[in-house]
Amino acid sequence: MQKGSGFKEIDHTADWALSVWAPSLSELFVQAAKGMYWLMEITLRENPRVEREVVLEGADHESLLVNFLSELLYFGYSEELGFDHFEVTVEDTRLAARLQGAPVQEQKKEIKAVTFHNLQVRQKPEGYDVTIVFDV
Amino acid sequence: MVTLRDFKKISDHEWEIPQSFRPGMRVPVRVFATRELLEEALDDLSMEQAVNAAALPGTVGAVIVMPDVHQGYGFPIGGVAATRYPDGVISPGAIGYDVNCGVRLLGSSIFFEEVEPYLDQLATALDHYCPSGAGKKGGVSLSEAELDQVCRLGARWALKKGMATEQDLRRTEEGGVIEGAETSQISQRAKDRGRPQLGSLGSGNHFLEVDVVAEIYDAEAAQVMGLSEGTLALAIHSGSRGFGHQICSDYVQSFQLAVRKYGIDLPDRELVCAPMNTPEGEAYLGAMRSAANYAFANRQLLAHQARQAFEEVLAGKVKNWHLHQVYDIAHNIGKIETHNVDGVQMKVCVHRKGATRAFGPGSPGLPSEYQSIGQPVLVPGSMGTSSWVLVGTEASMERSFGSSCHGAGRVLSRNQAKKRVRGDQLRQDLQNEGIHVRAGSMAGLAEEAPEAYKDVDRVVNTVSGASIARKVARLRPVAVIKG
Numbered sequence: 175m176q177k178g179s180g181f182k183e184i185d186h187t188a189d190w191a192l193s194v195w196a197p198s199l200s201e202l203f204v205q206a207a208k209g210m211y212w213l214m215e216i217t218l219r220e221n222p223r224v225e226r227e228v229v230l231e232g233a234d235h236e237s238l239l240v241n242f243l244s245e246l247l248y249f250g251y252s253e254e255l256g257f258d259h260f261e262v263t264v265e266d267t268r269l270a271a272r273l274q275g276a277p278v279q280e281q282k283k284e285i286k287a288v289t290f291h292n293l294q295v296r297q298k299p300e301g302y303d304v305t306i307v308f309d310v
Numbered sequence: 311m312v313t314l315r316d317f318k319k320i321s322d323h324e325w326e327i328p329q330s331f332r333p334g335m336r337v338p339v340r341v342f343a344t345r346e347l348l349e350e351a352l353d354d355l356s357m358e359q360a361v362n363a364a365a366l367p368g369t370v371g372a373v374i375v376m377p378d379v380h381q382g383y384g385f386p387i388g389g390v391a392a393t394r395y396p397d398g399v400i401s402p403g404a405i406g407y408d409v410n411c412g413v414r415l416l417g418s419s420i421f422f423e424e425v426e427p428y429l430d431q432l433a434t435a436l437d438h439y440c441p442s443g444a445g446k447k448g449g450v451s452l453s454e455a456e457l458d459q460v461c462r463l464g465a466r467w468a469l470k471k472g473m474a475t476e477q478d479l480r481r482t483e484e485g486g487v488i489e490g491a492e493t494s495q496i497s498q499r500a501k502d503r504g505r506p507q508l509g510s511l512g513s514g515n516h517f518l519e520v521d522v523v524a525e526i527y528d529a530e531a532a533q534v535m536g537l538s539e540g541t542l543a544l545a546i547h548s549g550s551r552g553f554g555h556q557i558c559s560d561y562v563q564s565f566q567l568a569v570r571k572y573g574i575d576l577p578d579r580e581l582v583c584a585p586m587n588t589p590e591g592e593a594y595l596g597a598m599r600s601a602a603n604y605a606f607a608n609r610q611l612l613a614h615q616a617r618q619a620f621e622e623v624l625a626g627k628v629k630n631w632h633l634h635q636v637y638d639i640a641h642n643i644g645k646i647e648t649h650n651v652d653g654v655q656m657k658v659c660v661h662r663k664g665a666t667r668a669f670g671p672g673s674p675g676l677p678s679e680y681q682s683i684g685q686p687v688l689v690p691g692s693m694g695t696s697s698w699v700l701v702g703t704e705a706s707m708e709r710s711f712g713s714s715c716h717g718a719g720r721v722l723s724r725n726q727a728k729k730r731v732r733g734d735q736l737r738q739d740l741q742n743e744g745i746h747v748r749a750g751s752m753a754g755l756a757e758e759a760p761e762a763y764k765d766v767d768r769v770v771n772t773v774s775g776a777s778i779a780r781k782v783a784r785l786r787p788v789a790v791i792k793g
Contacts, residue, residue, distance in 0.1 A: 185723040286555040287407050290579040291383040309407045310514045
């Protein structure tokens with residue numbers, strides 16, 4: 175497993191996949207969000223800065239992750255907003271997050287859905303990792 | 311892992327993984343492929359996914375795999391699974407995120423030579439009239455009440471608005487509308503995504519293509535369909551857009567709990583499901599049908615918009631610029647059909663993901679003009695390569711739940727394709743071959759490069775070799791519009 179925190183694109187036949195890793199669960203969620211925006215090649219406007227708060231539930235960590243990323247996508251569809259700063263708290267079946275961002279200036283690609291494909295949040299001595307597959 | 315040794319050869323085009331291969335399998339897996347295609351398919355998880363699908367409660371007959379197979383989410387793309395109705399399960403993953411992603415084909419009496427000078431203009435006009443690309447809005451903006459109507463009426467909604475003909479609907483699978491759509495169990499989120507997107511193409515592997523009928527294999531069937539050698543045809547590949555995607559996402563999420571509730575143990579979370587005679591199963595069935603009807607309406611609108619483009623560019627320049635409907639098929643869908651399973655007539659939910667209905671001559675649900683030839687099966691190739699028109703056969707009813715392949719099937723990931731191919735070079739190469747391209751994104755174009763796909767001719771030769779479909783015509787592209 176990689177040290178520190180980050181994400182990178184990996185191969186998947188029909189769609190896009192990310193490998194994400196971080197020392198803590200909350201940071202894993204943050205990196206997953208950053209990775210997703212990176213895949214979409216999103217640029218945000220400088221102004222106005224916006225803030226949103228979300229509280230989500232899910233059957234387990236994987237469900238929470240899908241739910242969280244789907245929520246971010248939804249802000250894009252409905253309000254054309256994207257985010258670049260995240261404060262996330264993850265519990266067993268509940269997530270709370272404070273998001274900071276701005277209206278989307280440009281988005282080169284569209285992610286249509288976050289899937290459960292091979293989704294398993296794994297805990298290792300160094301931290302957490304997960305592979306996420308997105309439908310395009 | 312599944313290996314070649316685990317297969318029993320039934321014929322040069324048909325192979326089987328027996329039910330005994332793994333505990334939990336309720337039926338065998340039947341693969342339509344040549345040995346070569348089968349070996350290639352073992353490079354990804356498609357066969358594993360097919361084996362997993364054989365564990366779905368209520369599965370009957372066999373899980374069918376088509377020669378264009380590649381791995382999907384939970385269920386392989388190029389797969390068919392039938393579950394007993396009503397106590398068997400329905401699985402969103404075995405239908406696909408893009409519910410009723412499908413293909414519509416229109417034919418014409420326009421000869422290629424007549425329009426060659428105007429092709430570039432035509433490509434530009436089609437690009438203008440048929441919005442495409444990431445997150446783009448469609449030609450029509452719907453209120454929530456109108457969206458509700460679209461969900462219930464499908465392509466028939468377009469007829470009421472003067473954007474369709476009766477022939478268009480008659481020559482569409484299900485007449486362009488599936489009964490039993492229910493919008494009350496659709497999330498607000500899905501509705502919000504659906505309202506602005508009707509009449510848009512989308513991105514990814516969706517496209518509009520102007521083709522020339524290059525070769526006729528069955529003169530009688532081609533004549534009935536109105537396809538003549540050297541004439542133009544128009545193919546539209548699109549689905550239910552964000553609406554269908556959101557519905558699938560919503561139900562894959564909610565079925566995570568349903569499987570626990572109904573004690574269903576599955577090897578893959580994307581295969582989650584619920585028995586059709588439960589509130590959850592019924593809710594998804596109603597929502598899925600709504601999304602399917604939205605997609606029928608979407609392709610109808612795109613056809614209408616394409617006809618406007620043809621009129622704008624060609625009226626006055628060619629004698630008859632009209633486009634007539636050949637057929638419209640769904641290749642990501644769940645349908646309640648009656649099939650013969652081990653000698654018993656049984657009502658089943660046929661899940662087709664990356665697979666096309668291919669009913670034979672005399673089958674129910676076919677328009678009268680196609681009764682004698684069978685249902686048209688539309689198989690788009692990758693960009694720049696041939697597309698095919700086939701018809702369904704009686705053998706497909708017996709061997710594959712009346713199903714056939716849907717396209718070429720990917721071999722390279724999008725990541726790999728992007729690394730190997732440069733979008734602008736590809737566009738130039740296609741242009742050099744006489745194919746006019748309009749693409750919203752160069753990276754998107756690269757991801758759809760022909761080398762990222764299997765050879766569609768091999769796929770089509772396999773289904774015709776296995777007799778589950780019959781060749782009617784081969785089309786070659788002259789213009790491609792994609793997002």
